[in-house]
Amino acid sequence: MNPTEPIVSQAQAVRLRIRAGEITGHTSGLAPGCVQGNVVILPADLASDFLRFCQANPKPCPLLAVSEPGAAALPALGTDIDIRSDVPRYRVFRHGEVVEEPTDIHGLWRDDLVSFILGCSFSFEWALLEDGLRLRHQDEGRNVPMYRTSIQTTPAGRFRGPLVVSMRPFRPADAIRAIQITSRFPGVHGAPVHIGKPELIGIRDLARPDWGGSVPVAADELPVFWACGVTPQAVIAEAKPDFCITHAPGSMLITDLSNSRLAVL
């Protein structure tokens, strides 16, 4: 990628390669600086419940955009997006079970499908790294550790369940800085929900995350916990909708938005 090229063009260029089937895996590191989104596609009869669930739980479910029913376009996130082809790999659920992982969903499209794009921690991690902080899970080459907590989300219709959090360890002064930085990004999970004392939110053993890899927390560090986009995934899995499509893990929608433009301050 030409670093002098505008980042919108970079995002569009990557999406065209994804649409052409040239990229079918993880999107980490692609179109640097561009916002990547989690994807949830639901039939209209469930979509309004899910929209209310996101509205009531903005920290785990920060909505970047919602499509019109049946529309493949997401003009708020990019002029040329076609949600049926622009995610490298999808997961198709029927009655709560994964039935296939296609790279294109034109053949599954229906006029009643609504697409939800949710902000993801890649964006606030970008902001932390830009500030000079280091991320332990990146240094260790692992996925961030994630934990089911004793904190309940606010239910809406069929959607309910525990808040899932991701954890990043920082020394205290860096933890304070990380709180300041991520507070500027409410559209991508925002400020942490908890710091220190994992037992207070129902986490018994930091070394045994429910998802992702385990990372060490040093004696001079505090674990810092952010609301995690796995929350809506777990909630949907529990609700077992007849039909649902999501992105495959790590295989996100790349948007034209720049991470820095998500900062509210």
Add this chain to the structure above:
Amino acid sequence: MNPTEPIVSQAQAVRLRIRAGEITGHTSGLAPGCVQGNVVILPADLASDFLRFCQANPKPCPLLAVSEPGAAALPALGTDIDIRSDVPRYRVFRHGEVVEEPTDIHGLWRDDLVSFILGCSFSFEWALLEDGLRLRHQDEGRNVPMYRTSIQTTPAGRFRGPLVVSMRPFRPADAIRAIQITSRFPGVHGAPVHIGKPELIGIRDLARPDWGGSVPVAADELPVFWACGVTPQAVIAEAKPDFCITHAPGSMLITDLSNSRLAVL
């Protein structure tokens, strides 16, 4: 005080009573919503070192205003301030020792004296209380606990010494909120400098503060540490200037600034 009166008038009215000798004690609770300042008055030959010390250590020494040498006025903080009479009680130091605690310093005034007014935690505590957080030391009817730390300030001329911090316990989610709120107030100590793990900054026993009262920290709380205005007082005491005047503890300069206007965001 008439609550419909502009707060500037309230501050002026209180200062007039102080000037008249009608108020000679603590200023806590007077002219609610108005910024109160710590006062340091030094001869010009030391003032430039102290100014550099404040510039290099803005968290413990947030400067609200500095007077012209010999000038009793502080127009940035109030149109009618006379620093020689508008503090309820002063402390006069000679060679590092308190020699008197007068309520007026007209008789001690010199053409080479420079007044420094530093922001104080009353202002950010006001913001925390406005947000609905509670302050343990207030609930317990004590002065906030303060501790000498192993963190060194940046020296300037004769001024050097350890950072002093104040401590307020909060539950983790409230601690995150307190970090967000006080980050908006860099002019009055700003964000905390440390959270959790007091031993990392040289505090051996939270129950034994170096200044102020002891307050309990519950098992579900974290101690949160802010840079404290006792830092410059301790640094000046150590430097033992030939001559120096400060406010007496708790007996501050009431300014026309409103606490809310100190917020940078």
